[in-house]
Amino acid sequence: MNWKLFADLAEATGESEPEVDAADAATVGEALDALLDAHPALAARVLDDDGDLRGHINLLRNGRDIREGEGLATPVDEDDELALFPPVSGG
Amino acid sequence: MTGLALDSTQLDRYSRHIILDEVGPAGQQALLEGSALVVGAGGLGSPVIQYLAAAGVGRLGVADDDEVERSNLQRQIVHADADVGRPKAESAAEYVRRLNPDVDVEPHETWLDAGNAEDLIGGYDIVVDASDNFGTRYLVNDVARLTDTPVAHGSIYKFEGQATTLRPDGPCYRCLFPEAPEPGEIPDCASTGVLGVLPGTVGCIQATEAVKLLLEAGEVLDGRLLFYDAMDMTFETVPYRRNPECPVCGDEAIDSIEGIDYDHGCSVTAD
Numbered sequence: 550m551n552w553k554l555f556a557d558l559a560e561a562t563g564e565s566e567p568e569v570d571a572a573d574a575a576t577v578g579e580a581l582d583a584l585l586d587a588h589p590a591l592a593a594r595v596l597d598d599d600g601d602l603r604g605h606i607n608l609l610r611n612g613r614d615i616r617e618g619e620g621l622a623t624p625v626d627e628d629d630e631l632a633l634f635p636p637v638s639g640g
Numbered sequence: 641m642t643g644l645a646l647d648s649t650q651l652d653r654y655s656r657h658i659i660l661d662e663v664g665p666a667g668q669q670a671l672l673e674g675s676a677l678v679v680g681a682g683g684l685g686s687p688v689i690q691y692l693a694a695a696g697v698g699r700l701g702v703a704d705d706d707e708v709e710r711s712n713l714q715r716q717i718v719h720a721d722a723d724v725g726r727p728k729a730e731s732a733a734e735y736v737r738r739l740n741p742d743v744d745v746e747p748h749e750t751w752l753d754a755g756n757a758e759d760l761i762g763g764y765d766i767v768v769d770a771s772d773n774f775g776t777r778y779l780v781n782d783v784a785r786l787t788d789t790p791v792a793h794g795s796i797y798k799f800e801g802q803a804t805t806l807r808p809d810g811p812c813y814r815c816l817f818p819e820a821p822e823p824g825e826i827p828d829c830a831s832t833g834v835l836g837v838l839p840g841t842v843g844c845i846q847a848t849e850a851v852k853l854l855l856e857a858g859e860v861l862d863g864r865l866l867f868y869d870a871m872d873m874t875f876e877t878v879p880y881r882r883n884p885e886c887p888v889c890g891d892e893a894i895d896s897i898e899g900i901d902y903d904h905g906c907s908v909t910a911d
Contacts (some may be wrong), residue, residue, distance in 0.1 A: 555800060555867065556721065556797045556826070557797065557826050557827070570673075578846055597739055601739075603821075604817070604818045604819045604821060605817045605818070605819055605821050607816065607817070609878060611876055612876075612879070613878075613879070614878075614880060614881075617881065631775075632878075634867070635821065635826065636774070636777075636795065636802070636816070636817040636821070636826075637795045637796060637797035637800065637802055637821070637826065638768050638772065638773050638774045638777060638795055638797075638820075638826060638828070639683075639770050639774035639795060639796040639797050639828060639829045639834060639839075640680050640682050640683055640684045640685070640773075640794075640795060640796065640829075
């Protein structure tokens with residue numbers, strides 16, 4: 550799958566479209582684990598103390614919020630587009 | 641509407657609106673009879689104030705408690721070099737008065753807070769969120785919902801922008817982002833820098849949405865979050881839905897903002 554990171558999340562990995570080897574990931578959660586294993590600084594930014602995705606971080610699969618599917622248990626295919634985005638506040 | 645309320649100077653000034661079928665004399669009249677509150681007279685607020693004033697929005701509120709600094713002028717185009725040190729609300733109001741005598745501009749030299757937000761926001765047809773911090777953004781969302789006021793939201797970060805429109809019957813900002821990051825978690829423009837023209841693009845999108853809301857025309861950005869990336873020059877929209885568990889617009893929504901700490905996370909504590 551292809552990841553896309555927005556705003557300050559891209560700075561935690563150094564790139565907005567990080568390459569992650571997660572060909573065997575069956576769910577969004579497994580794909581996220583692979584991304585965060587490769588980029589621990591991003592994990593600190595998007596996970597809370599319990600290891601859950603923080604409330605202000607959104608995860609999209611092919612442009613759809615995973616909360617509209619099965620959350621982190623939502624199935625993924627290798628050619629899916631996954632995106633993580635936070636709110637921004639500048640004006 | 642026959643448009644007879646428009647005088648000859650107005651027929652001339654707004655002629656390019658009036659000949660549009662989608663606006664026409666009735667639409668222009670609606671703009672002249674409409675009102676908008678712009679929260680923030682900074683990078684986003686500058687083009688919003690300029691275009692809403694040019695469009696003839698009859699009553700235009702500008703809320704900002706800041707003063708113009710020289711480092712603002714790279715992007716806050718409603719202010720000029722001679723305005724450094726002046727209150728932004730007053731500097732922006734003077735720009736509006738020079739541009740269009742049809743507009744009754746109301747500068748509010750005040751920080752929008754839980755004590756004044758309902759009176760301020762509730763006094764206008766629509767609100768444009770051009771603020772620069774999460775606390776104000778969540779406050780605008782919550783109070784706008786409680787007062788049935790539509791919001792044209794925009795926000796920026798370095799080279800990226802987000803825009804969405806919140807209608808009283810649609811999803812709200814908390815459906816997308818239930819709580820704010822803690823203060824300092826996402827750096828602000830002063831520490832990260834921002835491409836000067838970025839808020840121009842995003843603010844113009846907000847102004848477009850504001851005009852459409854007042855005209856009740858077109859498809860507004862409700863239930864959609866628009867991402868703009870100035871470096872890649874890409875626009876993407878992502879749909880989002882009303883969250884039934886949203887504390888502000890869900891099935892068990894709050895009826896006041898009492899108890900919400902807008903300085904720390906903006907959490908709505910259920911009890």
